[in-house]
Amino acid sequence: MNPRLLALLLLFLPAAWASAAIAPTHPRLLLTPDGVTALRQNLGRAPLFDAALAEAKAQVDRALAAPLEVPVPRDAAGYTHERHKQNYTEMQLAGLLYQVTRDAKYARFVRDLLERYAQLYPTLGAHPAGRGQAPGRLFWQTLNEAVWLVHVSQAYDCIYDTLSPDERARYETALLRPMARFLSEERMQEFDRIHNHGTWAATAVGMIGYALGDEELVQKALLGSKRDGQAGYFRQMDELFSPDGYYCEGPYYARYALMPFILFAQVIENNDPGQQVFARRQQILRQAVYATLQQTSPQGAFLPFNDSLKDKDIRSDEVVLAVDVVYSRYGRDPRLLSIAQRQGSVFLGGPGLEVAQALAANPTPPAFPFASVEFKDGPDGRAGGVGLLRATPAADAALVLMKYSAFGMEHGHYDKLAVMYYDQGREIIPDYGAARFLNVDQKFGGRYLPENNSFAKQTIAHNTVTVDERSNYGGSFKTAEEAHAERVFFSAQDPAFQVMSALDRTAYPGVLMHRTVALVRDAKLPQPVVVDVFRLRASAAHRYDLPYYYAGQFLETNVALTPHVTSRPVLGAKHGYQHLWVAAEGQATGPVRFTWMNQQRYYTLTMAADATARVALVQVGANDPSFNLRNENAVLLRQDGRGDHVFAAVLEPHGHWDGVRERTYGGRPTIQEVRVLAASAEGTAVRITGPGGLEWTLLIAAAETVAGAHRLTVGGETFSWEGAVALRKR
Amino acid sequence: MNPRLLALLLLFLPAAWASAAIAPTHPRLLLTPDGVTALRQNLGRAPLFDAALAEAKAQVDRALAAPLEVPVPRDAAGYTHERHKQNYTEMQLAGLLYQVTRDAKYARFVRDLLERYAQLYPTLGAHPAGRGQAPGRLFWQTLNEAVWLVHVSQAYDCIYDTLSPDERARYETALLRPMARFLSEERMQEFDRIHNHGTWAATAVGMIGYALGDEELVQKALLGSKRDGQAGYFRQMDELFSPDGYYCEGPYYARYALMPFILFAQVIENNDPGQQVFARRQQILRQAVYATLQQTSPQGAFLPFNDSLKDKDIRSDEVVLAVDVVYSRYGRDPRLLSIAQRQGSVFLGGPGLEVAQALAANPTPPAFPFASVEFKDGPDGRAGGVGLLRATPAADAALVLMKYSAFGMEHGHYDKLAVMYYDQGREIIPDYGAARFLNVDQKFGGRYLPENNSFAKQTIAHNTVTVDERSNYGGSFKTAEEAHAERVFFSAQDPAFQVMSALDRTAYPGVLMHRTVALVRDAKLPQPVVVDVFRLRASAAHRYDLPYYYAGQFLETNVALTPHVTSRPVLGAKHGYQHLWVAAEGQATGPVRFTWMNQQRYYTLTMAADATARVALVQVGANDPSFNLRNENAVLLRQDGRGDHVFAAVLEPHGHWDGVRERTYGGRPTIQEVRVLAASAEGTAVRITGPGGLEWTLLIAAAETVAGAHRLTVGGETFSWEGAVALRKR
Incomplete structure (x- = not known):
């Protein structure tokens, strides 16, 4: 959009959603008095908003008809955990409903619960199911406690004017200020972490600070516990995203982090517009939301690298909020409306009303521009990144992702240069994601399972090379956090030859890994194919294992496999190998062909190999006493020595x-065949052949010599090319 | 519907679809001159018909633009097989298009292919990939050859008037009559079988007979090769369906058999209305189609007992044809339109036009009456049957099926008293169905896999009891074919207590098996539950194994299981046991609880047991060298001695x-608990308990004493009831 047009549009934003001077009035967090008036005046005019409001009303009305329950905390995913989550959700919605309807019953409901929490909270010590470095009081981890306060501060703000001074004093003294103190002082380390937990804590403290008019709490929230800018919301915003808007933990946790980032931005803008929070870092919040949306599968799930649950998708509340606010704050991009349409819901506030009105006026918005795109990682964009190639923007088109980012904090996986591939709108070469059944009490209280560490995070769980049966960095989190892969080249200009190339020198000391992945269209082939060249360079001899996990039914291979039909060995002893059954194994005799089917389509991997390559079919599930793993399958190529x-x-x-x-x-x-023609100091040449004169040569400059002209002579043929990668078709 | 109203409606059927005297004119099979006029006059008025016609036109126009290919037969699921299938489909459609459009290019296309086939056919001997008792010439099995002729006879009929006498003579002499002779004489045994292969062969011979005006061929088709009524179409109709319309092989093959039954009925009615084929056996064709539709899952797949592929559903061409013809011939039941709507397509002929017109006029037809229903098996309805309980007609409602029919011919499974269960519109307690990848050449040429016999048909592959690790009838097909289970009781009157009960005395000599399955609603439970009581009576000691296959993620059990984490034993040596890995095993200490989740819902099996019961978690996949089996899971209860x-x-x-x-x-x-209170000569009493005073007692009369009053005294409590089954709630 033209920037002048954008400025003009911003000028005409309804006053309620634009900023106002710090108001002594309530509500003042996500709602403002003018904003409430606008909501009330537009009821019945925007179906999606009305539907979301009706759903909220139905939920809260059910709660009003049921007895209040504020149980003593006991579990991490059972009844008490879920009940306190339910309470904060219902309090926040009831506060909103009070503002929209002025029906006193909603305010009373919030007050009654505040009363109960004000009685309970002072009696609580550490949570009985608390784990890790930051156990909470109401919840097993401090994080949930911050989420509780983010919601309840909104509820308190909404009904503030209905409370007597005594009531306010009681809730603030017994509950709200102690909780803010707990989060920002007793859990100062968590509060000051540059991490989504820190963002949630800062947002909680900042929101209750604004609600109470407590400038000190606000300053801590914005600038960290020492109020020096070394931590706090702004520092989080500067450090957790790359200049492209890539969030350091990947898209699944981006979703989670966006909630406090976006909520608190709204609150800051409403109370402290001089901060220009939405303009900060070249509109980094806008960038972050677009980047997160790009990193979703055709079904709307977050591309599941790092700890990711595949059940989550763009319909989650956090993304609904983010899309609506970005629509409202950044020039009303109509393409976001197509996302809102798939979400089928809007945020209950001014931005949600705007989106609902826009969709009512324009029920066939333009599509979101899903595209091939690279995101760089690191606050300065210099810590590698992720590359994503899409054959077309269509939902059933091929999509291939390569990960060459930094590690990604506690939820990172040891998966340097891993790929995943989607087609027909589904996972075909899947990434396992996280081993966790969120909220399922029977599965380790809903927490990350032990197998998340022992398998899902390990290198062998990913579609990348494991060296010497050890995970990247020997599985050392500390080492991993200090390193990152490097981008080499990314180009999506030519729809017939989109390509990305990356390398890593850090995961295995002494081993240079250089992977190049291309999406190639050709008139001789009905579908685009992925060409994958993974070059390893080391002076010492190693064992290199490259699995491709595949979704679907195995059909055939040209390798003479020996199946293990009456007892199955386990692939190895540690680094995730202990979780892989060997279902069959054999020796290659030349290029390996492996075919499977997934619903309506066949897939074949044709892999360069000679008689020194071993092939195994492996299945996830060994050493899994509690049946926590999914029994996924892979074909594994092994090159020894x-x-x-x-x-x-x-x-x-x-x-x-x-x-x-x-x-x-x-x-x-x-x-028919994939062959490595050459791999020298100048580069790599791979030949791909098929009938009807199909003969491609993929030329990849060695990592050290990316720029400039390259020349490679193989068996009498000389290839010349410019730059990192070239494809020659005969 | 009122029979007089029906008669009235039949009176006013458009003349084209009602019968006419045998006409010397062409077309005379599925189309008639008047019918063609009606089709032409209504183009552009019925969107579904127009869409189907446009799709056919697009397909044939592509064929017209490509070179003709009539390859020498070679494979059973590869190129030549698929090409001959494609040819007969395109010929049939081109014939139809010629009639509708009068564009000579379509007639030429059929003629050119007839010419090629007339050259090829006389040169063919036995098919090189032929197997079994009835290899074909063009195809590996005679069956496909019959299907070819069913299609090509239609094509020939449609372009008959465009051919010169010489051409007709050539095609009839070299191709059509020899093929009819091959089917009815050289493959007489197959032709005269009371079996779907016989139905296809009779239909093929009868259709070409009518097309050529050859009364002898017609008589053979209707009455068998000896024209004595001991075989042929009418005998098939009398023997293959029960009076309820249940097809002896089950719904998956009912679908397949309905195609020739319905097609040939249309042809007979058009040429020989005095046969009153649609009225035969109290409108058995109507009954058969309704019964087949009832035996479908919420997703429209055929309930997969016996050899069944789960990919097939009501959208298949055969069911589209059957629904449209039944709609047209039997009083235009508007509820069939809701099925046509889900099919999204109509048959290209008069009945399809009728359905499309009706849907255009009534785009929100009433729902098909999916219901709880029992179908009796056997020509006289005395060979057991299948019972099907649905909680409600809704697609996501619980559905439980018990099979107590006869064996079901070559495609039958050794699964007496097996159950399957659907909920949320999905399989939750699945039946494996068949082990086959239809049309997938890499998988044994697309034929039934060896594992279909060694696993899928075996008793242990089903949710029923296996005695002494041997399948029903010791796996003897001949013995199995002569026996059947018995219905005891079926009642779906009370929506809070629907129940079915059946027994078998034949599968295991000396063992009486009696299973009672109820679908129970109760205000104390949010969802209806299945109560399953499987009683075994024998004088000798046996090993009884009852697996429940479950779809979803195992969560927890109260049994202390020993998992096999580094190597897995196989459950047994034969009768399917060799295909089950033992993933974990343990000893019960009392009632067994087993919980899993499937997408949005949790499921728990609570099973009566004491310390003599063993429990195993098993997984399909051992002794499967070609990875032909799906790795499904079961919890297995074993009672020894x-x-x-x-x-x-x-x-x-x-x-x-x-x-x-x-x-x-x-x-x-x-x-919380399921306990067997008593099992005596009078009956069985099972107690089911839970919190809040939930206490049910299910009372089941012993198989010998179903009728009349029963009384059972257990530990001071006396229960009295009338009839087969009663449920007492405290």
């Missing part, structure tokens, strides 16, 4: 299978 | 889990 080695493969989707109509075609792949 | 024994369980759906919104509740079951 090598210093330098190149894994090169083509992943080819082909054919069609229709079980209803009993029709099929194209069950065998077109690509 | 017993003559009399009662397995009693409650399957309880509970709670809710929402991963997007991070909400959950009800993760633990309400039912």
Whole structure:
């Protein structure tokens, strides 16, 4: 959008959503008196908003009809945990409903619960199920306590005017200030962490600070416990996102972090517009929301690298809030409306009303621009990144992601240069994600499972190379956090040859890993294929293992495999290997072909190999006494005793299978062979062949010599190219 | 519907779809001259018909633009197989398009292919990939050859008038008559079988007979190769369906058999209305279609007992045809339109036009009456049956099926008294169905896999009791075919207590098996539960194994299990046991509780047991060298050294889990205990208890004493009831 037009639009934002001077009035957090008037005046005019309000009303009205319950905390995912979550949600909604309807019953409900919490809270010590460094009081971890206060401060703000001075004094003294003190002083380390937990804590303390008109709490929230800018909300904003808006933990936790970032930005803007929080860092909040949306699957799930649960998607409350606020604050991009439409819900506040009104006026908004895109990692954008190639913006088009970012904090995985691949709108080469059943009490209280550490985080759980059966950095979190991979090249200019290339020198000392992944279209092939070249360079000999996890039904391979049919060995002893059954194994005799089917399509991996390569079919699930893992399958290529080695493969989707109509075609792949022609100091050459004169040569400059002209001679043929990567088709 | 009203409606059927005297004109099979006129006059008026026609036109126009290919037959699921299928489909459609459009190019296309086939066919011997008793020539099995002729006879009929006498003579002499002779003479045994293969062959021969005006072929088709009524179409119709319309092979093959039954009925009615084929056996064709529709899952798949592929559903061409013809021939039941709507397509002929017109006029037809229903098996309805209980007609409601039919011919499974259960619209206690990847050449040429016999058909693959690790009838097909289970009782009158009860004395000599399955609603439970009581009576001691296969993620059990984490034993040596890995095993100490989750809901099996019961978690996949099996899971209860024994369980759906919104509740079951109070000559009493005074007693009369009054005294309590089953709630 034209920046002048944008400025103009911002000028005409309804006064309620634009800023106002710090008001002594309530509500003053997410709602303002003018904003409430606007909401009330527009009821019945924006169906999505009305529906969200009706849903909230139904939920709170059910709560009003039921007895209040404020149980003594006991569990981490059972009844008491869920009940306190339910209470804060219902209090926040009741506060909002009070403002919108002026029905005193909603204010009374919030007051009654505040009363009960004010009685309970002073009696609490450490939570009985508390774990880790930051146990809470009401909840097993401080994090949930901050989330509780983020909600309850809104409820308190909404009904503030209905309370007597005595009531206010009682709730503030027994509950709200002690909780702010607990978060910012007793849990100061957590509060000052540059981490989503810190963002939540700062937001909680800042919101209750604004609600109480307590400037000291606000300053702590904005600038850290020492009020010196070394921590706090602004520092979080500066450090946790890259200049592209990439969030350091990846998209699944970006979703979670966006909630406090966006909520508190709204509150700051309403109370302290001089901070210009939405303009900060070249509109980093806007960038962050667009980047998070880009990192979603065709189904709307967050691309599941690092600790990620695949059940979460863009319909989650956090993303609904983020999309609505970004729509409202940054020039009303109509393409965001298509996301709101898929969400089927809006945020209950001014921005949600705006989105609902816009959708009512424009029920067929333009599509969100899903595209091939690279995000750099690190506050300065110099810590690698993630690359994402999409064949087309269509939901069922191929999508391939490579991860070459920094580690990603506690939720990071040891998965340097891992890839994942989607097609037909589904995972085809999946990333396992996290081993956790969120909120399922029977599964370790809903927390991360032991197998998350012992398997899901380990290198062998990912579609990348494990060296010598050890995870990246030997599995050392401290080492991993200090390192990152490096981007080499990313180009999505040519729809027939999109390519990304990255390397890592840190995960395995003495081993240089350089992976190049291209999405190639060709008139000889009905679908775009992925070309994957993984070069390893080391002076010592190593064992290199490269698994491709595949979703679907294995059909055939040209390798003579010995299946383990009456007892299955385990692949190894540690670093995740102990969780892999060996279902079959064998020796390659030349290029390996491996075909499976996933619903309506066939997929073949054709992999360069010779008689020194071993092949195994492995299945997740060994050493899993509580059946916490999903039994996913992989084909694993193993190269032993090598210093330098190149894994090169083509992943080819082909054919069609229709079980209803009993029709099929194209069950065998077109690509016949993948061969490594050369791997020298100048670069790598990979030859891909098939019938009808299909002959491609992928040329990749060695990592040290990316820029400039390159020349490679192989068996009488000389190839010349400019830059990092080139594809020659005969 | 009122029969007089029906008669009236039939009177006013458009003349084209009602019968006409045998016409010397063409077309005369599925189309008639008047019918074609009606189709042409109504183009552009019925969107679903127009869409189906446009799709056919697009398909045939693509074929017209491509070179003709009539390859020498070679494979069973590869290129030549698929190509001949494609040819017959395109020929049939081109014939139809010629009639509708009068564009000569369509007639030429059919003629050119007839010419090629007339050259090829005389050169063919036995098919090189032919297997079994009835190899074909063009195809590996005679069956496909019959299907070819069913299609091509339609094509020939449609373009008959465009051919010169020479051309007709050539095609009839070289191709059509030899093929009819091959089917009815060389493959006489197959032709005269009371079996869907026989139905297809009779239909093929009868259709070409009508097309050529060859009364002898027609008589063979209707009355068998000897024209004596001992075989042929009418005998098939009398023997293959029960009076309820249940098809002896089950719903998956009912779908397949309905195609020739319905097609040929249309042809007979058009040419020989005096046969009154649609009225035959109290409108058995109507009954058969309604029965098949009832036996579908909420997703529209056929309930997968016997050899069934779960990819098939009501959208398949056969069911589209059947629904449209039944709609047209039997009083235009508007509830069939809701099925047509889900199919999204109509048959390209008069009945399809009628359905499309009706849907255009009535786009919100009433729902098909999915209900609890019992179907009896056997031509006289005395060979057991299947019972199907639905909690409500809603698609996401619980559905439980018990199978107590006859064996079901070659595609039958050794699964007497097996159950399957659906909820949330999905399989929760699944039946494995068939082990086959239809049309997937890499998987054994797309044929039934060896594991279909070695696992999928075996008793242990089903949710029923296996005695002494041997399948029903010791796995003897011949013995199985001569026997059947018996219905005891079926009642769906009381929505709070729907119940079915069946027994079998044949599968295991000396062992009486009696299973009673109820769907119970209760105000104390949010969802209906399944109560399952499986009583075994024998004088000798046996090993009784009862697995429940479950779909979803195991969460917890109260049994102390020893997991096999570094190597897994196999459960047994034969009868399917060799395909089950033992993932964990243990000893019960009292009632067994087993909880898993499936997407948004939790499920718990609470099973009566004491310290003599063993429990194992098993997984399908051992001894599967080609990875042909799906790795499904079961919890297995084993009772050793017993003559009399009662397995009693409650399957309880509970709670809710929402991963997007991070909400959950009800993760633990309400039912606390299931206990067998008594099992005597008078009957069985099972007690089910839970909190809040939940105490049910299920009373089941012994198999010998179903009728009349019963009385049972247990520990001072005396229960009296009338009839087969009663439920007492405290």
